[in-house]
Amino acid sequence: MPPLNEPRWLDPDEMAAWRGFVTASNLLNRRLERQLKEDSGLSHQQYEILVHLSAAPGDSLRMTELADKLVTSKSGLTYQVTQLERTGLVARRSCPSDVRGVFAELTDQGREMLRQAAPGHVALVRELLIDVLSREQLAVLAEGLGEVSARLRLDETP
Amino acid sequence: MPPLNEPRWLDPDEMAAWRGFVTASNLLNRRLERQLKEDSGLSHQQYEILVHLSAAPGDSLRMTELADKLVTSKSGLTYQVTQLERTGLVARRSCPSDVRGVFAELTDQGREMLRQAAPGHVALVRELLIDVLSREQLAVLAEGLGEVSARLRLDETP
């Protein structure tokens, strides 16, 4: 009979996948953080804010929506947007249809900063992750982790 | 002729892999953090410290070595080990062969905490990641991200 109360531990293959995921994630973040800070004075989080805004219609997003995309807390986003506002890369705009609403909007200066920072960042992502993996590995990674993300998104909301 | 000065942007497949990786990583960390904190009062980082110590010979590791395994800063580890020492889960021992050296050692209480916390944590890792992926996907993930990690480790040291 299968053990019901005993936890199902990870076998060596599963453990290798899990440790690889955690380690690669930490190492990558560390490197990208360093590169962005040295190269453009931006944190990875700040860079991601600019990226998401530039990809949004009107170069602007509601605070809550942006926080969801970034997978961060609302208060954390408030802090970072304030920082970016101080350096002139992002501006706050109030929402016409909802008095409570606040749009974060990419400024011209923010767009220019992104244009300057993106090449170096993308090159490093390529060097450290993308170009290390084969086309097949990339496909598996995209599909697998896409599914993982999708499921995680689901039981957050309800 | 191929563009030499133009950055090689990520094509849709590559972008999907990269975004999937970042998003899954953030979402997973967030969930595991919440679960561990609620269930055992530990942060993910603290839990990982206990795990690495319990896997080490003599249930102890040098501070620097532990920091490397955790992929964190030395000062960050100093802080966390101090916290764990306060709650009695970890003890500091001085190194016989090197006066500067400090061992972090798992206490009996720490071992007991790990025994209590591990099942819930592993179950969630399983539910959110391992069991979502097929055996083949897991293998690709382990091999690919293992290689990525290995390369990142290499050009850190020299």
Added chain:
DNA sequence: ACACCTTCGTTCGAATTTGAACAACAGGAG
């Protein structure tokens, strides 16, 4: 023994992150 460079862990201040609490508002049921 001496100088020289590296390594070890900690300390320090600054920056960031988090969750809970909050006030203001939106949207619907009655």
Added chain:
DNA sequence: CTCCTGTTGTTCAAATTCGAACGAAGGTGT
């Protein structure tokens, strides 16, 4: 309209993180 419930973004204190600087010690070459 009026309650009631959920949402929105911010504020706040506390916890955590990082890098740089540091003192102390190891290790090497001469």
